[in-house]
Amino acid sequence: MSTAAFDQLRQHQRETHVLASISSCLYWDQNTAMPSAGAAWRGEQLAWVAGQLHSRQTSSHYGELLAAAEAGLSQLPPDHQADWQRNLALMRQQRERQCRLDPDLVNALAAAQARGYSLWQEAKRNQDFPAFAPALEALIRLRLEQVRQLAEPRSPWETLAQPFEPDISHQRLEQLFAPLRQRLPELVERVRSTSRLAAPQWTLGQAAQRSLCGQLLKSWGFDERRCVLASSPHPFSTNLGPEDFRITSRTLTHQPLSAFLATAHEWGHSLYDQGLPGRESPWFGLPLAAPTSMGVHESQSLFWENRVARGRAFSQVWSPRFAEAVGATPWGEADGLWTAMNPLDPGLIRVEAGELSYCLHVLLRYELETDLLERHLPVAELPERWCAHMARYLHVTPAHVGEGCLQDVHWSEGLFGYFPSYALGHLISAQLAEAMEAGIGPIEGHVAASEESRLLDWLRRHVHPLGRRVNAEQLVQQVTGRPLSAVPFLRYLESKLDQLLAAQPNGDVLCVR
DSSP, rough: OOOHOOOOHHHHHHHHHHHHHHHHHHHHHHTTTTTTGGGHHHHHHHHHHHHHHHHHHOHHHHHHHHHHHHHGGSOOOHHHHHHHHHHHHHHHHHHHHHHHHHHHHHHHHHHHHHHHHHHHHHHHHOOOOOHHHHHHHHHHHHHHHHHEEEEHOOHHHHHHHHSSSSTTOOHHHHHHHHHHHHHHHHHHHHHHSSOOOOOOOOOOOOOHHHHHHHHHHHHHHHOTOOOOOOOOOOOOEEETTTTTTEEOOOBBBTTHHHHHHHHHHHHHHHHHHHOOOTTTTTTTGGGGSSSSHHHHHHHHHIIIIIITTHHHHHHHHHHHHHHHHTTSSSSTTTTHHHHSSEEEEEESGGGGHHHHHHHHHHHHHHHHHHHHSOOOOGGGGHHHHHHHHHHHHOOOSSSSSSGTTTTTTTGGGGGGGGHHHHHHHHHHHHHHHHHHHHHHHOOHHHTTTTTTHHHHHHHHTTGGGGGGGSSSSEEEEEEEHSSSHHHHHHHHHHHHHHHHHHHSSSSSSSSOO
């Protein structure tokens, strides 16, 4: 049996993978080290690479390689056929999608993304939405043109969401999000009506924050030969090669836990990337080795941030380290660090939000980006509409656009359709956590014993290897034996809220931030 067709296809995909990793290198540098004056040239660089990638994915040579592999599928050993069939179906789907796109549009999108990111940084810093609005309008126009060229039987938002969450639809999101939209505001109102003493305010220097982040990463398997931690305006995670994993965080002196929790979150992303089929796998560089979806990706980062780092056992283990870094225990009683890790009062910033209000931040963004793409919401009205949604969902109003509609990087890069993956990540994480505890016992017990490696081992066996063999909902069904639902998340959240309120000192001062 000849495998020449498959070997040639694998080599073509490997070279494409190398080219894509060059684009990732440029993006990493843009976010961590590039001077602002380099933005225009970086836009040209990224646009050129995007054009080269598009050419490779739409070339007749690639089409011939795919067709030859599809024709030879039946000649493979039976135990290889199903995996190759899935690989080929995903490659064919992606090629057909790319072939519908005009190369000029691909180049224009890449340049607009680089320009949008640069203008967003400046506009956020200066609290100047009009300076960013034209870039956002351009990105919306380009994305809607992309939707027109793709001509899929989906709404504009659904079409743009497919690369992040394959097979997602407004209808399915409404089924999953309706319980959140109903129950979360009720829980927020419960917190607002509870009399509690105001939380102690404390600060932590940037050097001490970086030291704690380094200690966390070391305890969770950070390997300096393969991994890097840097700073960026918005924390993110990426991998630049099979042995090159990068994460970023940011330190804010007046928010002493922000960098620590962001580091836990981004390292969770990186652990997932490191657990996917690697260079030793026959599928490296092929679709089966890619993440299942961004919802699954977020479920992994949220697991380490929320189920582990925000857990009670973790705070008990780490309280002495924080006390040493601060030089005191300003959080007070034994559970003070745990309650500080889990803010209950709604805040303005999504990445600083506790589990109670986080999904409401996501619902707000999902509704607004749908309005921008499908209901012709004028960009100029976005700041006002943002404030109205914040008041309705969270009972807070931003003082300026920097803590309002300019706080997130996503729209500056035209990443419409991504935000719901964060909420899906919460749902998936909770349901996977129940399956994990059924298999190896309580998560808190392993954390109390500093045995987080047991948790990672379970994820390595049950979640990470699946890659694109399945979509997100199929993964949840396979691992947990049940369809994805909001019930496990709400069950977990209400139980934790009961414990947090019981641990809060009562008082006559209603804690409002």
